[in-house]
């Protein structure tokens with residue numbers, strides 16, 4: 001397994017490099033993720049902030065404060081959602097990136113469904129062996 005991976009927005013203007021190990025990988029069905037990404041589910045892979053490096057396109061990246069203390073980054077050229085950051089709780093030192101942006105392999109697969117009670121009935125859901 002390589003030690004790093006690369007994520008890119010749709011237009012390629014923004015490139016992000018992460019260093020493994022990641023902290024978690026999860027499908028999120030919360031209303032905020034679904035609406036900001038215009039999707040039924042958003043799959044996240046989480047890292048410590050220090051493990052994430054913006055290698056290209058800083059001038060294209062903007063923040064949207066989706067709730068108090070929580071910011072979501074996006075590319076102003078193509079609209080791709082790039083990252084989730086929150087000052088709250090365990091997440092304060094982390095940056096979460098959409099798994100869909102990775103163009104090289106990452107170190108883990110999704111293991112959990114977050115906020116499954118907020119899942120719309122039409123959204124696909126991965127079943128896991130554990131509860």
Ligand SMILES: [Zn+2]
Nearest residue numbers: 009011075078
């Ligand atoms: Zn872009």
Ligand SMILES: [Zn+2]
Nearest residue numbers: 028029030033
């Ligand atoms: Zn969410």
